[in-house]
Amino acid sequence: MTNTTEPSVEYVRIFDTTLRDGEQAPGCTMTLEEKLEVARQLARLNVDIIEAGFPAASPGDWAAVHEIAREIGTPDGPIIAALARANRDDIDKAWSAIQPAAKKRIHTFMSTSDIHLEYQFRKTRAEALQLIHEMVSYARSLCEDVEFSPMDAGRTDPLFLREAVAVAVAAGATTLNIPDTVGYLTPDEYGAMIRDLRENVPGIENCILSTHCHDDLGMAVANSLAGVRAGARQVECTINGIGERAGNASLEEVVMALHTRQQYYGLRTRINTREIARTSRLVSSFIGVPVPPNKAIVGANAFAHESGIHQDGVLKYRQTYEIMSAETVGFDSNTLVLGKHSGRHAFRKYLEEKGYKLNDDEFQHVFARFKDLCDRKKKVDDRDIEALIAGEMQHTPELYKLDHVQYASGVGMIPTATVRLIGPDGQAKVDSAQGTGPVDAVYQAINRIIQRPNELIEFSINAITEGLDAVAEVTVRIREQGSSARLSESSSTATSLTGRRQSQQIFSGYGVHTDTIVAAAQAYMAALNKMLAARQERIKAEAMAYSAGYSGEATTLPVDIFGGSTLG
Ligand SMILES: CC(=O)SCCNC(=O)CCNC(=O)[C@H](O)C(C)(C)COP(=O)(O)OP(=O)(O)OC[C@H]1O[C@@H](n2cnc3c(N)ncnc32)[C@H](O)[C@@H]1OP(=O)(O)O
Numbered sequence: 321m322t323n324t325t326e327p328s329v330e331y332v333r334i335f336d337t338t339l340r341d342g343e344q345a346p347g348c349t350m351t352l353e354e355k356l357e358v359a360r361q362l363a364r365l366n367v368d369i370i371e372a373g374f375p376a377a378s379p380g381d382w383a384a385v386h387e388i389a390r391e392i393g394t395p396d397g398p399i400i401a402a403l404a405r406a407n408r409d410d411i412d413k414a415w416s417a418i419q420p421a422a423k424k425r426i427h428t429f430m431s432t433s434d435i436h437l438e439y440q441f442r443k444t445r446a447e448a449l450q451l452i453h454e455m456v457s458y459a460r461s462l463c464e465d466v467e468f469s470p471m472d473a474g475r476t477d478p479l480f481l482r483e484a485v486a487v488a489v490a491a492g493a494t495t496l497n498i499p500d501t502v503g504y505l506t507p508d509e510y511g512a513m514i515r516d517l518r519e520n521v522p523g524i525e526n527c528i529l530s531t532h533c534h535d536d537l538g539m540a541v542a543n544s545l546a547g548v549r550a551g552a553r554q555v556e557c558t559i560n561g562i563g564e565r566a567g568n569a570s571l572e573e574v575v576m577a578l579h580t581r582q583q584y585y586g587l588r589t590r591i592n593t594r595e596i597a598r599t600s601r602l603v604s605s606f607i608g609v610p611v612p613p614n615k616a617i618v619g620a621n622a623f624a625h626e627s628g629i630h631q632d633g634v635l636k637y638r639q640t641y642e643i644m645s646a647e648t649v650g651f652d653s654n655t656l657v658l659g660k661h662s663g664r665h666a667f668r669k670y671l672e673e674k675g676y677k678l679n680d681d682e683f684q685h686v687f688a689r690f691k692d693l694c695d696r697k698k699k700v701d702d703r704d705i706e707a708l709i710a711g712e713m714q715h716t717p718e719l720y721k722l723d724h725v726q727y728a729s730g731v732g733m734i735p736t737a738t739v740r741l742i743g744p745d746g747q748a749k750v751d752s753a754q755g756t757g758p759v760d761a762v763y764q765a766i767n768r769i770i771q772r773p774n775e776l777i778e779f780s781i782n783a784i785t786e787g788l789d790a791v792a793e794v795t796v797r798i799r800e801q802g803s804s805a806r807l808s809e810s811s812s813t814a815t816s817l818t819g820r821r822q823s824q825q826i827f828s829g830y831g832v833h834t835d836t837i838v839a840a841a842q843a844y845m846a847a848l849n850k851m852l853a854a855r856q857e858r859i860k861a862e863a864m865a866y867s868a869g870y871s872g873e874a875t876t877l878p879v880d881i882f883g884g885s886t887l888g
Pocket residue numbers: 341344374376377378404405406407429430431440441471501564
């Protein structure tokens with residue numbers, strides 16, 4: 321007898337059928353190499369039994385089972401099982417395929433529900449019992465570890481189910497797997513079915529009872545756990561819950577329920593839970609079926625918190641909103657996702673982790689802009705936040721504030737824009753202009769208000785993130801025109817007072833917004849504000865120099881430093 325058939329109240333065997341029932345799901349077929357890789361990972365996960373396939377289905381299936389038995393079925397490795405219908409040929413193929421494994425199991429099955437017997441098999445109950453007896457005996461004559469499944473047990477007359485299971489036990493089955501093949505039962509019913517068999521089938525106490533639940537009504541995991549509560553000590557399940565139709569009980573959910581609620585179930589598995597996430601990713605990538613984000617245990621959101629209240633709680637004490645840790649199932653850590661529902665605690669923590677040092681004002685300002693961005697953009701990621709902070713870090717003196725921008729442009733239209741700026745005196749100034757395009761129109765309208773001649777020497781636009789709601793990042797560089805000032809960006813005002821002609825100063829500005837034209841307007845305003853602030857500084861410095869007795873040529877005339885009457 322193998323170790324899996326030793327009775328143990330404490331221990332639940334995990335029978336993984338990803339490579340058999342899982343692979344039966346439409347679109348989930350795997351190549352031999354992929355199956356082998358999954359089997360390697362299942363061994364790392366430490367499952368007790370790998371159902372490697374259905375060798376009679378095709379030569380390819382036989383070869384895959386054989387290869388898995390050879391490589392993975394080591395003495396310390398899992399039991400390698402193969403499925404066979406209740407006929408000699410299938411059983412022979414299963415048996416030959418698992419030969420290389422140190423620990424082998426033949427899993428044979430036969431329907432017991434009236435609906436299957438009458439319509440699919442065209443057999444009487446008596447004929448079915450006879451077949452079960454013959455084929456389990458035959459399998460047992462080959463292999464000491466034989467599992468029998470009464471297919472569609474969930475819809476089988478309970479008294480006949482007792483009889484069928486009793487026949488299989490008498491014929492030498494060591495594991496009795498009770499499938500709810502069509503996912504019809506509720507947890508109460510499934511648990512009662514297992515309990516009934518446990519209490520009424522002679523000899524069952526020497527066998528392992530097993531669950532095999534399908535998810536047609538979304539109850540596969542709950543049913544499996546009800547079976548365990550009723551005495552089952554093997555659970556058949558699949559990675560990510562893949563399998564026929566709506567799938568099987570998901571391995572990760574069953575295992576983590578037993579792990580997390582250990583006190584409730586009083587049971588353990590041998591699974592190395594830290595391998596769960598990796599196994600899930602591997603299977604998902606091979607079958608090309610993504611794991612839904614809200615999938616329990618392995619979904620991208622399973623350990624992610626976006627809402628501010630939850631983030632605040634988790635930051636203060638993790639268990640406030642987590643019943644298990646992400647690390648336990650093999651993720652690096654839980655995540656605090658920054659988004660529309662995030663609060664200041666999480667945003668501050670994020671900035672700290674990224675090494676940003678913002679003072680309180682900057683923080684409040686960036687946070688407000690972040691929330692504003694979240695309202696306009698579905699997914700705000702690191703790059704968006706970097707852009708927001710870069711914008712904040714510009715420290716541009718906002719002499720003129722962009723208060724309103726509106727534009728109209730399109731085929732057959734003359735691009736037109738209206739802008740409203742709040743000036744240094746707090747007064748709103750509105751103007752409109754036409755341009756060669758919407759950006760040009762906006763810039764012309766701004767120029768009409770500020771009236772500070774400048775040359776646009778660089779305009780670059782970049783989509784920071786992907787998608788239609790991407791954030792646009794605009795950088796502009798302008799050069800002041802018509803001023804007698806000839807200062808390089810790095811030169812000091814004192815140097816200018818020497819009257820030496822130097823390269824004209826260049827000012828850059830940066831804007832970020834989901835509306836490209838608004839980002840362009842912000843960038844231009846940032847550059848203009850820098851230009852005006854620099855001019856203001858120069859005027860102040862010259863005034864100080866004159867009052868201190870300087871008598872050389874003036875570079876800037878101290879008239880209205882902001883507006884249109886400024887002399888150049
Ligand atoms: C609930 C489950 O998951 S059951 C497992 C399902 N898995 C598969 O079906 C694996 C992939 N299957 C296959 O490749 C093919 O169906 C094969 C190779 C197994 C059989 O193919 P075919 O011989 O062409 O038969 P087909 O699939 O059309 O019909 C199934 C036959 O098996 C019989 N059968 C089904 N289950 C069993 C069983 N447990 N014991 C004995 N016979 C069975 C059916 O009655 C039918 O027999 P019939 O031809 O005498 O009517």
